[in-house]
Amino acid sequence: MRKVFLNVIIAVFALPLMAQAQKSNFDYLDIFELEYVGDPQFSADGSQIVYVRTFMDIMKDRKRSNLWQIDSDGKNHRPITTGLNNNANPRFSPDGSKLAYTSNESGKTQILIRFLDTGQTFEGAQLQNGAARLTWSLDSKFLAFNAFVPGKDKTYAPLPKAPKGAEWAKKAIYIEELQFRNDGRGFVKPGNTHIFIVPAMGGTPRQLTTGEFNHTSGLSWAADGSKIYFSANRHNDHKLETRNSEIYSVDVASGNLMVLTDRFGPDSNPNVSPDGSMIAYSGSDDKRMGYHNNVLYVMNVDGSDKKILTEDLDRSIGTFHWVSNDQIYFQYDDLGSTKVAKVDLSGAVSDITSGISGTSFGRPYSSGTFNVNADGLIAMTYADAMDQANIGVTNGGDVTQITDVNDELLSHRKLGAVEEIWYKSSHDGQDIQGWLVTPTDFDPSKKYPLILEIHGGPFAAYGPHFAAEIQLMANAGYMVLYTNPRGSTSYGYDFANLIHHNYPGNDYDDLMSGVDHVIGLGNVDVDKLYVTGGSGGGVLSSWIIGKTDRFKAAVVAKPVINWTSFTLYSDMSLASAKSWFGSMPWDDQENYWRRSPLSLVGNVKTPTMLLTGELDMRTPMPESEQYYQALKIQDVEAALVRIPGSYHGITARPSNLITKVQHVIKWFDEH
16 A cells, blocks of 8 residues: 555656756847856866856846856855856966956956955045956966056037026037947047056056057066067058957066057967967958967067968967967868867867857857966867857867756757758859758648848857757747858958958859758748848848848848948948948949949848948948848838947846847848
């Protein structure tokens, strides 16, 4: 009898457990539950990792970040900071006694220094304008950092003094700079970013650089602490030739500068070797192409004997770290994925591992970073198409995931399966890579509507990475195709520059060939094709509907519609004119017009929604308004969606990501 009774009890309690085990679809409010990790940093002895853990504040609709710590073997996982603040930029002192980081807990971003033996924390300096790029001297006595130094507002014709109590209009804003606004920041405030140092035990920061130049690069100390190496564009024509930076040293005692490079093009991210004898840095020759591979260089600390290490690797170099005096680990994107490789001073390159991913929040862009300790143990932001970034560690080969920040969410959600595909472009037979996402509860005997989702850039890459927007589309019953057409990065210099002075162009053929390929797989309802994309994807989606009526509806997000108005209104006008066209609009209006989606608007029959942030300064709202107005004049079904308070990065606020996807899905559902 007792055995029967126990079996009944087990059966009764198993019912609710089975109900809990049933997975539900990934849905809109799950956006606020997502987390991801970033910026892994090893302790001085290499046994512990501190990382930044980003989460969503549903009440304030913001991303927040705290610091967490974990042993490199996955044990002792715990928070270092808590609360709804933004804590970031963790950096261990070389002697292992302190951890410096930035925090906005006081309302302004400050440098905090934590004693690792007691946990006591103090404010390293009183800063009015924040700090970035925290870098310890090798003797752990000083911190170097970058901070903004305000200038004075300029007034051209000041008003006479108003009578006491008078309510006059606000004074005029006088602008004489070429780059007078930046997306994400608004109108540029007078002033520049400079390099400072502050004692490790706190004190008054001392400014090392001066002048009307910005010093925003990574910093690296000389072995003896006498100099700091950095990159900046301090040329007289720096406002017109924005990509021509050099490597400099600044003497900590005197502030004297020495320039170490002189190539036309960007030289960036100097990093001193462990023995202090050499500097590794990245850069490229600016040949006025749309895309350049970033290559890895080394030179002596006095600037002599410069040498390229990755000349034979037809990929662009990202983050890199010295592991020994003759070996550097670096990351690079290859076929939509991010790898870690090593190179010695002879230029011999070999891959170590892959799987860096997961810090792109909305769409499946390549992203993430890594670090490495003195023993060659790698800590990386590790993810795949089913999750955001966690911490993964490896000595090479297989990666061991030691955190699982979304387990309580994603282990209980259905997600669309992500499958890699390859196909040939109808234009010239180029091999094109893409990924097909199937709806949750996909039934291979059924046919489904298909969304073509196009990445921005155009010099960027999608890959097998988690993408909340794509999963929400799959949850709504759509198949989603995303690809890397010509112009995408991670396929080499030549592939990226197939769109040089021809964008948009034959990337159209690459995208249409992808749609045809997926239709040929047999599960697409050919009467329900849809297209969307943002930024560069907005360019291509508007271009597509000007060339074909095969799509039932389109959502064109933050596009460029008219290259002339874009060049004269965007915050990246110089890059457009000098690299993407090679001429100014008034010198080559025929070419600017030929490549503008607005030139094809007379062909459009597709119901089209325009969606853009009202504060967007990269692809400004007037671009969308022009296209919307042109469609309405022709009596084409159209809608204009304006996202209040949003710059180009619409999804910077979690609710805006939801808003964006809701509008896309509803527009397609209704058509």
